[in-house]
Amino acid sequence: MRWGSMATLILTASSTHALLRFSCSQLAVERLDPLVNPGMAPSPHLHQIVGGNAFNITMDPLEPPPTQASCTTCTFADDFSNYWTAVLYFRARNGSYHRVPQKPNVGFEQANGGMTIYYTPYIGRNSPSQVTAFKPGFRMLIGRQDYRTREEASRFRQLTYTCLQTPMTRTGETLDFPKKPCPAGIMSNVRFPTCWDGKNLDSPDHMSHVAYPESGTFESGGPCPSTHPVKIPQLFYEVIWDTTKFNSREMWPEDGKSQPFVWSQGDSTGFGNHGDYVFGWKDDALQKAMDSNCDSCPQLKSQTISQGNQCTKGVAVHEEIDGWLDAMPGMSPGVEGI
Numbered sequence: 001m002r003w004g005s006m007a008t009l010i011l012t013a014s015s016t017h018a019l020l021r022f023s024c025s026q027l028a029v030e031r032l033d034p035l036v037n038p039g040m041a042p043s044p045h046l047h048q049i050v051g052g053n054a055f056n057i058t059m060d061p062l063e064p065p066p067t068q069a070s071c072t073t074c075t076f077a078d079d080f081s082n083y084w085t086a087v088l089y090f091r092a093r094n095g096s097y098h099r100v101p102q103k104p105n106v107g108f109e110q111a112n113g114g115m116t117i118y119y120t121p122y123i124g125r126n127s128p129s130q131v132t133a134f135k136p137g138f139r140m141l142i143g144r145q146d147y148r149t150r151e152e153a154s155r156f157r158q159l160t161y162t163c164l165q166t167p168m169t170r171t172g173e174t175l176d177f178p179k180k181p182c183p184a185g186i187m188s189n190v191r192f193p194t195c196w197d198g199k200n201l202d203s204p205d206h207m208s209h210v211a212y213p214e215s216g217t218f219e220s221g222g223p224c225p226s227t228h229p230v231k232i233p234q235l236f237y238e239v240i241w242d243t244t245k246f247n248s249r250e251m252w253p254e255d256g257k258s259q260p261f262v263w264s265q266g267d268s269t270g271f272g273n274h275g276d277y278v279f280g281w282k283d284d285a286l287q288k289a290m291d292s293n294c295d296s297c298p299q300l301k302s303q304t305i306s307q308g309n310q311c312t313k314g315v316a317v318h319e320e321i322d323g324w325l326d327a328m329p330g331m332s333p334g335v336e337g338i
């Protein structure tokens with residue numbers, strides 16, 4: 001499998017097939033994780049979060065986001081879902097850490113950081129098969145924050161990095177952090193599985209209720225396994241880390257081999273890439289969009305990027321996350337995994 005050709009497929013697909021692609025500005029950068037660590041404030045590591053402002057320490061599946069949120073940072077105004085990932089830090093030669101800022105994607109330049117979100121019903125020339133949108137209370141996680149080897153990470157074939165030569169680079173995805181400075185930043189790509197067991201809105205590991213296609217891939221139209229027979233849209237996050245002020249060779253490790261970026265959970269390999277999702281579209285807006293195969297979906301309620309930038313939530317965890325730090329939030333100095 002060549003990751004580059006898959007990305008090209010997705011880009012090509014946008015012109016011929018439905019593909020919901022939109023911007024969600026930053027809602028918060030905070031040590032909270034209502035999926036994996038509900039009730040914990042602070043949670044073990046730092047996350048960056050976009051979407052509806054009902055994001056909180058605990059999110060009750062019986063009180064879905066549309067009933068709790070008053071605004072969203074996403075440009076589809078009926079999408080109160082939350083989408084989050086770990087945060088990238090730069091480790092200097094002296095052992096201090098600095099948070100890597102995020103920057104908006106091509107076409108969404110006014111956004112305050114955040115991510116680009118995709119929901120894709122199908123890809124391929126075959127006749128489209130119906131996808132079932134997520135149900136209220138649905139949530140999932142993909143990736144393992146504690147994975148540190150290629151063998152482990154291969155379980156998640158679609159959690160990757162793109163070393164941006166220009167903001168438009170979409171080829172050469174890798175499972176680990178790029179080994180050389182990336183002139184236009186590093187894009188982390190998080191693609192979720194596309195088959196659901198049809199019953200459970202969540203599972204103890206937040207992953208077993210979903211699965212990858214049994215053979216082939218989502219992109220090649222592979223069938224879902226009998227244990228997870230229901231096709232769901234492919235949820236996909238693109239997060240762009242603006243590494244440009246950390247790209248000079250004098251700032252990189254003196255050994256000339258290792259790279260200086262580290263995920264907020266203490267992963268300097270990149271194999272611990274992970275993303276979290278709490279579904280929160282209002283009513284059946286997402287199902288309708290998937291059924292109608294629309295690209296810009298004018299029937300969906302939308303708002304401008306600057307309106308999305310104005311959606312905020314109260315801060316639950318007060319701590320220093322910026323400036324030069326002795327340790328990343330929640331971590332001990334000098335500890336950052338392998």
Ligand SMILES: *[C@@H]1O[C@H](CO)[C@@H](O)[C@H](O)[C@H]1NC(C)=O
Pocket residue numbers: 053054055056057313314
């Ligand atoms: C978050 O939860 C706390 C209680 O745990 C509550 O006081 C607060 O209002 C909630 N914040 C938001 C933004 O819903």
Ligand SMILES: *[C@@H]1O[C@H](CO)[C@@H](O)[C@H](O)[C@H]1NC(C)=O
Pocket residue numbers: 092093094095096324
């Ligand atoms: C560590 O290195 C960074 C980058 O060179 C520098 O800005 C910072 O002041 C240094 N911190 C300490 C404590 O020396």
